Amino acid sequence: MAAESGTNWVLTVTAQTPTNIAVIKYWGKRDEDLILPINDSISVTLDPDHLCTTTSVAVSPAFTHDRMWLNGKEVSLSGGRYQNCLRELRSRASDVEDEQKGIKITKKDWEKMHVHIVSYNNFPTAAGLASSAAGLACLVYSLAKLMNVRDDHSRLSAIARQGSGSACRSLYGGFVKWIMGKEENGSDSIAVQLADEKHWDDLVIIIAVVSSRQKETSSTSGMKDTVETSMLIEHRAKVAYTFDAGPNAVLISHNRKAAALLLQRLLFCFPPNSDTDLNSYVIGDKTILKDAGIQNMKDIEALSPPPEIKDNQTQKYRGGVSYFICTRPGRGPVVLTDESRSLINPETGLPK
């Protein structure tokens, strides 16, 4: 292993992975360890320009153990899910050679080499906006690139699934199905792309962020309780709804015109507090705001009540929503080759 260059080198890879919102939800497992669901699910991958995880991973002979930093804090990698992903990836790693840096890592070396993982979500973590999906997909994707894992995206999706179920769908852009599979070992429980992000270009997704605080019940324990206590769970599969496991509403509009009308109504009912500025109240794809004819706070105050409300008695909930994110279907994971986007210091192998 890198005999020529001693133990000073650090090899890094940085990747960016999107989040996804399910329209047919995964909610309930038939196997808790392998993370095998009780139904197929379908999701839309959201534009990573608005919501994404960026993860840098590094390997160096100088590292003494696997370590991870999430959103600036060191977190433990000892959990079974992280360990399962790391084990699966190591077993599929191939030789890596960087002639310029004089680095050579053989397939066998990966068993004893340690990695550093530095990850950052540009949206609230553990708040019901699928951070575990983008996060675990990015961890698996970036490590697969670092370790030269040659498996295709569907095989990688089966590894990401073992980190967090919904993560398997973040390996693709556009419209994605997680096939529940039948095998006991989970080998056929994989994600596939149904259509790419261009397929329904006009689709607009507006997320009303009511709270970005960490939710009290994780999806993992929430769905476990449902499976254990709900007599109706078996009838649920194929019903679609638009809330994830948190308070934040996700509204999917079939075209931009309908989205502009929807945004007008949302801003009428949920106007911002007077000290908020429009730029931070509606983030993401701001062109929808323009389509809705809203350029400043005065335009919000001047909005008429939704015409479909007959008695015009629509109540306003000022400050009821923290902010809105306007987004659209987006691409799948990418490697970021620009060194300046790396979250890891290439000299020390520690977070920048």
Ligand SMILES: Nc1ncnc2c1ncn2[C@@H]1O[C@H](COP(=O)(O)OP(=O)(O)OP(=O)(O)O)[C@@H](O)[C@H]1O
């Ligand atoms: N970038 C990341 N890298 C690694 N792990 C992450 C990352 N982001 C989130 N996670 C893990 O996912 C957990 C949050 O998962 P959880 O399912 O509870 O919330 P969520 O995915 O944000 O919401 P939901 O599943 O309801 O949409 C975090 O506590 C952390 O363990």
Ligand SMILES: C[C@@](O)(CCOP(=O)(O)OP(=O)(O)O)CC(=O)O
């Ligand atoms: C409501 C959901 O977002 C639930 C996601 O649950 P997770 O994938 O976070 O759960 P674990 O597999 O236990 O990590 C619905 C969905 O994404 O399909």
